[in-house]
Amino acid sequence: MDLDADTDIQSCVKDFDDLSDEFKSLATLHKQYVQKLDEVASLQSKCVKELNHQRYRLGIIKKSIKKSARKPECKETVESLEQNMIRRKADLFEIEQALPKKNGLYLRIILGNVNVSILNKDEKFRYKDEYEKFKLIINGIGLLISIGNIFMNSRVLDLIFMFLLVWYYCTLTIRESILKVNGSKIKGWWRMHHFLSTALSGVLLIWPNNSVYYSFRSQFMWFNVYISLVQFLQFRYQRGCLYRLRALGERHNMDITIEGFHSWMWRGLSFLFPFLFIGYFFQLYNSYVLYQLSYDPNATWQVPVLSALFLVVSLGNIITTVAIIPQKLREQIKLKSRVSSIHKHFYGHTANNSDSKADNPTGKSEPANAQKHVGDGEPESKKTS
Numbered sequence: 001m002d003l004d005a006d007t008d009i010q011s012c013v014k015d016f017d018d019l020s021d022e023f024k025s026l027a028t029l030h031k032q033y034v035q036k037l038d039e040v041a042s043l044q045s046k047c048v049k050e051l052n053h054q055r056y057r058l059g060i061i062k063k064s065i066k067k068s069a070r071k072p073e074c075k076e077t078v079e080s081l082e083q084n085m086i087r088r089k090a091d092l093f094e095i096e097q098a099l100p101k102k103n104g105l106y107l108r109i110i111l112g113n114v115n116v117s118i119l120n121k122d123e124k125f126r127y128k129d130e131y132e133k134f135k136l137i138i139n140g141i142g143l144l145i146s147i148g149n150i151f152m153n154s155r156v157l158d159l160i161f162m163f164l165l166v167w168y169y170c171t172l173t174i175r176e177s178i179l180k181v182n183g184s185k186i187k188g189w190w191r192m193h194h195f196l197s198t199a200l201s202g203v204l205l206i207w208p209n210n211s212v213y214y215s216f217r218s219q220f221m222w223f224n225v226y227i228s229l230v231q232f233l234q235f236r237y238q239r240g241c242l243y244r245l246r247a248l249g250e251r252h253n254m255d256i257t258i259e260g261f262h263s264w265m266w267r268g269l270s271f272l273f274p275f276l277f278i279g280y281f282f283q284l285y286n287s288y289v290l291y292q293l294s295y296d297p298n299a300t301w302q303v304p305v306l307s308a309l310f311l312v313v314s315l316g317n318i319i320t321t322v323a324i325i326p327q328k329l330r331e332q333i334k335l336k337s338r339v340s341s342i343h344k345h346f347y348g349h350t351a352n353n354s355d356s357k358a359d360n361p362t363g364k365s366e367p368a369n370a371q372k373h374v375g376d377g378e379p380e381s382k383k384t385s
């Protein structure tokens, strides 16, 4: 018995000695890894410093250009300098995508100083795609509950719905702040819109279910059904943009061009806009009805507050959406520069499908592919729903 125990313990000692040899190589490997991490951190901070320096000097040059722009003899040089500056900004933006960024105030408050930068392009894409899917799923659930609420009168289901809205918009504000840190160009208004919608849903949640509430309830549920349907259309458009923009940045993608993307985008927008504007006028109508209801003797403070919130949200949506049209018309050149930068920084050559004066100083001939229109701008295999 004792002999067996002795053999067992000896074999354990031998195993541990073997493992210790393996541990030595793990420790060496880990040391190398930590060294590399230090190197990466130091390279990152050097790049950030250089990047800030570039931006600072670009700012100064921009101010100086403004002064010279008035002189007719400088017109050509100024124009060419401005083009080059747009390209440089796009280059800097692409460089920034692989560098860690500080959290904004909102994220610092709710998450603390945890690093939410995603440095890999594919992971960034996946995160955005997941965000769109998240919106789609919650909208589907919201649609079912609001249809249920139209045909049933259950206070519990009403409260579940309002609570879902508070949670949903609150989650969107966090996800969008993370997207923003990771280079998303989402406009400040849409983020503000989701903060206001969180407040709006919060006020709805605590609105007592008196006669005034029931005067508005049915209209509100129809409004939600409509908004959920519009969100499905919006999802199709946003996801289409996401996949096509990704395809534009791919190395050897000959099937999608900037012109192809733009023609697809305008068709998408012209289809979406009427539905969006009906939604915005519905919001204005909600505001008007609540304003009328605020004179009811049973009206609580929630009624005028909701009316004001619907008014602000609606006006903000209308102004932002109208402002998108001229901005989209101007953005083609920026997009060309951006795609060219993606190719330069990630694949080591310039895009076949974007012209770049920086790489083609004459700026006269455009690569054949840049002129090519390819139907929807995406191969069949890549078409999204």
Ligand code: COA
Pocket: 128, 179, 183, 184, 185, 186, 187, 190, 227, 230, 231, 234, 237, 238, 241, 272, 276, 279, 280, 317, 321, 324
């Ligand atoms: N919510 C979240 N993100 C939005 C957004 C919105 N409403 N509108 C635009 N974005 C994002 C885009 O996905 C893009 O992100 P990226 O930089 O990470 O790729 C970025 O903001 C820039 O988008 P932009 O080029 O300005 O607009 P777009 O062509 O993608 O979309 C609209 C334009 C008008 C279709 C879009 O803003 C929209 O659908 N707005 C309506 C929202 C609304 O009113 N909803 C309520 C329904 S009534």
